[in-house]
Amino acid sequence: MPVSTQQPPAHATGTIGVALIDGTPLVREGLTSLVNRTTGLRFVGSAEAAGVGLRLCQRLRPDVILVDAALDPRGQLAHTLSALSRDIRVLLLIDDARRTNQYLAGAVAAGVAGVIRRAAQPAELLRAIQSVHTEGRYLDPALAPTLSTPTPRVRQPPRQPLSKREHQVLQLIADGLENQAIADVLYVSVETVRTHVKSILRKLSSRDRTHAVAIAFRSGVLVVDDSVPESRPTRD
Structure with a gap:
């Protein structure tokens, strides 16, 4: 060959x-x-x-x-x-x-x-x-x-619902941001972001960030909507 x-x-x-x-x-x-x-x-x-x-x-x-x-x-x-x-x-x-x-x-x-x-x-x-x-x-x-288009065979909702902040973190991960950039956007510490990421991976039963994003799109936790610009998250 x-x-x-x-x-x-x-x-x-x-x-x-x-x-x-x-x-x-x-x-x-x-x-x-x-x-x-x-x-x-x-x-x-x-x-x-x-x-x-x-x-x-x-x-x-x-x-x-x-x-x-x-x-x-x-x-x-x-x-x-x-x-x-x-x-x-x-x-x-x-x-x-x-x-x-x-x-x-x-x-x-x-x-x-x-x-x-x-x-x-x-x-x-x-x-x-x-x-x-x-x-x-x-x-x-x-x-x-x-x-993001679910099918009956692969659609599986997360075992636990994500919190509002976890959903924001997951959306920013899907947008390609790393922990430090996410912390800057959300006005929180990097350690807080890491804690949210660990919780997201556990709740979505995913092995890493990429897998979590894929599961989120398949299950409808994240959806693609390019018509509405996303607003900047506010401080807790």
Whole structure:
């Protein structure tokens, strides 16, 4: 199977090392060029098949690995890659055939740090790569409505309702804010935000922030409404 690698490993360069598992040669060549001409990013290598890609990642340990969803129909590859190291972030490239609530929910459950449309513009893809590396999550805004549409099989309300403040914190997490930024918006301490986040994860039975956001959209705790600007939360 064709495999392309570039040395040295990403961690030795101080940049974000990016790898790709994708069956389309043009996509592999295009991403190589895009990444290598972007400051702060470095292309580590690529593979056209799951098995070869897994071995590549085991050897080179990229920071972000992009995976074609067509090569991972049941989320097994994403799960295995995520389990290799806490430092490796999986970014899934979603095509139209898999742009469904069920597939996206399964991808999140498998451990992906982010999902983006395969047809996204280069600038969007670069933002996604940087976001999953620095923040540990990315959800393509165009895919959020899909996750927010519940289905009978996956719809499960939280065991306990979120408080008003917890809901505000969860909404800010979904907007991409980290703890310090959330604390600044809500006029509270970072430790208070951490306490709210722990409570949110427990109530939603989620393993991390990205999983909590996915569950919240699927269950209706969070909804997508771009028509009404969100007001700034006030002090307690």
